[in-house]
Amino acid sequence: MMVYVIKVGGNVIDNPVLLEQFLADFAKVQGKKILIHGGGKIATRIGDKLGITANYVDGRRITDAATIDVVTMVYGGLVNKQIVAKLQAVGCNAIGLTGADANSIPASKRPVKEIDYGFVGDVVAEELNISSVKLLLDAGLTPVFSPLTHDGKGQILNTNADTIASSLAIALSGSYAVRLIYCFEKKGVLRNAADDDSVINLINRDIYQTLLAEGVLTDGILPKLQNAFNAIESGVKEVLIGHADDVRKNTTDAVAGTLIC
Amino acid sequence: MMVYVIKVGGNVIDNPVLLEQFLADFAKVQGKKILIHGGGKIATRIGDKLGITANYVDGRRITDAATIDVVTMVYGGLVNKQIVAKLQAVGCNAIGLTGADANSIPASKRPVKEIDYGFVGDVVAEELNISSVKLLLDAGLTPVFSPLTHDGKGQILNTNADTIASSLAIALSGSYAVRLIYCFEKKGVLRNAADDDSVINLINRDIYQTLLAEGVLTDGILPKLQNAFNAIESGVKEVLIGHADDVRKNTTDAVAGTLIC
Structure with missing residues (x-):
């Protein structure tokens, strides 16, 4: 039995039309599945209205005490629960979670070195409590995770x-x-x-090294590929990078995106 | 095996010291348990900052489109996930939910009569999906519900x-x-x-009628008692009304509050 772990980015979250279409497609994906959503720009918009300015260092958001409250509200509440309600409306029995729920994703607050990222959490992989996630999956539920974890000491963290x-x-x-x-x-x-149609269908370690040497890979895609190889080397069968519009195709054998293996 | 369904009100949610003590006590309650939390005034404070004014008719909040977003953020996100993280810190394996999650509490938008309450949901009792809640309880998890439901058509409702x-x-x-x-x-x-110590230890239907006739019951307590009798008549073994400080005592036989039977 294949389980699909599907991450959808902030650009889809920020666009109601794209989001609605994506969720309708996601609901039709057969079998066990998990959705992880990014935050999108709505946290920044709401933070601005609340007089909380988003701070970035090297393109990374600094999560101070006021900001962690905003992202807890927006990612864990507004975005997550609206996605759950919309999935329920299209026949997908979703259940919205953060990493604090059922202690599913413990994290440690990132240590302060040159930069103090604030309330940002790095996942403690060996402490992940996957039994509750399996319980939900095996009961036919679809977990929907917002990008929040916790430190086990009462603090929500941005991840x-x-x-x-x-x-x-x-x-x-x-x-x-x-x-x-x-x-x-x-x-x-x-x-x-x-060229949006110049999709590389397959990337393995060798091809990756060649693409790196050729300078083909952009800054945006590099962390995704690193995550992908890490996942493959840690037991994940297949990793795919593709368009949100292609989510159904990418859960079949006729994949439309880039397969990493 | 007794299951404790415990509701804690907004006055505790609004007070960090009271809340911390309550959650520490709640975590120590033995056996299966569910927490339902009210919203408190924080939604109004955040709504005010966002330029969304709370409207009340006959003491009831009107939930317009902007307000349902605020309460979804604040009740479903900030309050619920902070409670979950704090419970995890004191050894209670909590999982935060709304009625949309696992379609646990379907509701219907209140019909517009003299007052349009907006996005307020009345629970559709016969459609409650209790199997997921039982699944969580039987797995040793503690569901924590925020006061939100959904209409099954993609809309979160305030309940x-x-x-x-x-x-x-x-x-x-x-x-x-x-x-x-x-x-x-x-x-x-x-x-x-x-007189805070003039607790009535036991109320049954007869005593209730007498208290009503004597004019002893305040407006604040009447809906709680009506809910209580409704619960008893629908199969709930015991209903207790008591202080948040007494939650541990009230989950033993030596109850400190008012028992309704």
Whole structure:
């Protein structure tokens, strides 16, 4: 039995039309599945209205005490529960979670070195409690994770959704054959960033090294590929990077995106 | 095996010191348990900052489109996930839910008559999906419900926490012996509102009629008692009304509050 661990990015979350279509497609994916959603820009918009300014260092959001409250509200509440309600409306029995729920994803607050990221959590992979996630999956429920974890001491932490997705995929690979799918705004990893149809269908370690040497890979795709290889090397059967529109195709054998193996 | 369905009100949610103590006590309650929390004033404070004014008609909040987003964020996100993280920190394996999650509490948008309450949901008792809640309880998890439901068509609805508590208690009474406990800021139903120690230890239908005739019951306690009698008549074994500080005592035989039977 294949389990699909599917991450959908902020660009889809931010666009009601894209989101509705994606959720309708996701609901039709057969078999066991998990959705992990990014946050999108709505947390920044609401933070701005509340007088809380988003701070970035090297493109990474700094999560101060006011900001962790905003993302807990927006990612864990507004975005997550709206997705759950919309999935219920299209016949998918979703249950919305953070990593604090059922202690599913313990994390440690990132240590302060040159940068103090604030309330950002790094997943403690070996402490992931996958039994509750399996309980839900085996009962026919579809867990929907927001990009939040906790430190076990009462503090919610902001955690990268791509990392949550790969951590869950790895942990589940002990019990199921897992396909991890990163949905984003491109059809896959592109050979030519200007050509949306230049999808590289297959990337293995050798091809990856060649693409790196050729300078083909953009900054945006590199962390996804690193997560992907980490997942494969840790037991995940297949990783796919593809367009949110192709989520149904990418849960069949006729994949449309980039397969990493 | 007794299941405790425990509702804690907004006055505790609004006070960090009270909340921390309550959660520490709640975590120590032995056996299967469910927590239902009210919203408190934080939604109003955040709504105010966002420029969304709370409207009340006859003391009831009108939930317009902007307000349902605020309460979804605040009740379903901030309050619920902070409670879950804090319970995890004191050894209680909590999982935070709304009525949309696992389609646990379907509701219908209240029909517009003299007042349009907006996105307020009345629980559809006969459609409650208690199997997922039982699945979680039997796995040793503690469901924590925020006062939100959904209409099955993609819309989150604002629902009274007392009603959610009694609806869950009634639905669970088919499988377990259930004690429903309403925690609030008084030690129980008081004979004399000015005397905090004038707790009425036992109320049955006859005593209730007498108290009504005597004019002893305040407006605040009447809906709780009506919910309580409704629960008892629908199969719930015991209903207790008591102080949040007494939650541990009220899950033993040496109850400190008012027992309704």
